[in-house]
Amino acid sequence: MRILFLGDVVGRPGRECVLSRLPGLVSDWSLDLVVVNAENAAGGFGITEAIYEDLLEAGADAITLGNHAFDQREALVFIERAPALVRPLNYPRGTPGRGAALVEAKNGARVLVMNVMGRIFMDPLDDPFAGLDSALDGAVLGEMVDAVVVDVHAETTSEKQAIGHYCDGRASLVVGTHTHVPTADHRILPHGTAYLTDAGMCGCYDGVIGMDKEEPIRRFTRKVASGRFEPVSGPGTLSGVAVETCDRTGLAQKVGPVRLGGGLEDARPAFWES
Template structure:
């Protein structure tokens, strides 16, 4: 089995790059399940329902969100109906939507996608460790599910790595999002869980994490509210990771994906 995860889609250039590239990636790499983080797709802040529909039409099986989940208010009724869009699992009880989605492949195999959000340098949240423990009391890798993929949306690499070690062997992969910078630590842990602290963003890297440079620089220099940040519109790099999965649900390999734009390319073989 092969799972494809594409990182934070930022603005129009990121959306257009993913929509045009994802069908080719699915075909050329023989992808079974494709997941996209869409929380920055709408002008850098949130996800609009029509944009989610376009990502699904391009081949996404599930879309994850994050700390910008509710920046577009239209997503609240949409997420109640469209179960393939998920927000962090450790949002407080009663929050709209869900933090997991269960996908059944044509051959009957089940793949569980979950998202949690970190607590270091982020908004106060329920414990992501306990949140996933509750899910894994019902879902067992290699027994009920052929693969379990977790998106850890957070700032701190230490928190992401600690989380991955805690669930090493219980999930297929823990892949980080949120910082918009692809890390070079992709590997399979001792227990068979694939890990990458951040898969990077799908957006224009001639920017400050996808946003226009002058406005972002001004905020750091003046330490005052400035103009609203806007995504840049240059050529985007599509960033993500490919996870090759063994028959028992553990990861065989984690391979970076980088196509187009300014970053050095990385394209896994089929």
Template sequence: MRILFIGDVVGRPGRRALRRLLPEIQDTHSPELTVVNAENAAGGFGVTAEIVDEFLASGEIDLLTSGNHIWDKPEALTIVDEEPRLLRPQNYPDGTPGHGWGIATASNGVEVGVINVMGTVFMHPTLDCPFRCVDAVLARKPDSVRVTLVDFHAETTSEKMAMGWYLDGRVSAVVGTHTHVPTADERVLPNGTAHITDVGMTGCYNSVIGMQTDKVLRRFVERIPERFEPATGRGSVCGVIIEIDEIDGKSVSIKRVRMDED
């Protein structure tokens, strides 16, 4: 089976690019399940109920993941409780609204476990250990669910690479998100876990990680606390397509996917 994972959707350009290009990407790669990280979809910061509905209503997207920006919009506290297809990082403390893992049924009938966790190195807030958090989820995941995808939302390449090795042979894939810069290190690890350090973003690449260049430069050069805003212009969709043996849950291949708006 094939799973399509789409990287962090940033603002209006990212949503527009995804809406326009996702059908073509799906026609090309024929995924049975599509997962999208949506944490920057609302103006670059968080999600709204309207945007979550927009993503899920088309039927093209099966599940949404997120990260440290999930709470940027106050309504997220309600959304994550009401919409089981929207995940927040699992390693938030017990009692936090929402949930960080779930089981989705792919179009071929295969049940797929999806786990969303956040790193702790250079990340705010500092959450519970993501490694032990995934261990705890795997310990209670039904044995019948053999295919498992982990969205590891983290800052450093080292922590994301470490998670891949830690879970090699125990999950089908570990995909890194958060930095908005796609890495070229996708591969299947020795024990069958597909891994990429970061899948990149879905948004405007004529920018600094999806934000208007002039505002980012002013903060770097003049040290002025300028508020970042999403860049405008042509958007791109970045992600990966992962082929998995649904019998044993091991990955066969992982390939980067990128498509640009005209």
């Protein structure tokens, strides 16, 4: 199975680069599954139903969230009728939506997509490790499902790496989101799980984690907020990770970074390029 995961979509530049490029990638790379983190898609904060529908139309099969999941108040309502929208599974009991979704890939495969939020320098949610155990025990890779994708929305590399190793052999891909900067540690862990600490963002890199640089600089230098954070305008880079899995076991066989357009050097999965 060919899986493409795209990092945090930030504002209009992020939406435009995903919506313009993704349909072609689905065709050119014969993608079976596309997962997109879109928790910053609506002006940098949250997601709307219209954006959710646009991403699905462009080729996404599942959309994950994070700490900004409900910044757009409409998400509290429409998430219940959005089966492919996945918020962190370790939110407290009673939170709207779902933390794991069983989706059908483009090739008909059964894929469990999960979203979990870290607790270091983040909101103190429920234990992510216990939540992962509960979800993974109910969907054994290679038996009950054909692939498992885990989006770890967390601040620290240590927590992301710990979750990666904790899921090794039980997931096809564990990938970090939230910090908006792509890391270079893509690899297949000892028991067959593809791993990347952070997929980076789909957005404009000529700013501070996708936001216009002036306000963050003022806050760092003066310690006083003087305005709202606004997504920086400019060409967006599509950032993520490509994974190819074994049809029998669901474990990873190949993994590589994806960076297209905008201000970063291009990176394409050589194993899919003709």
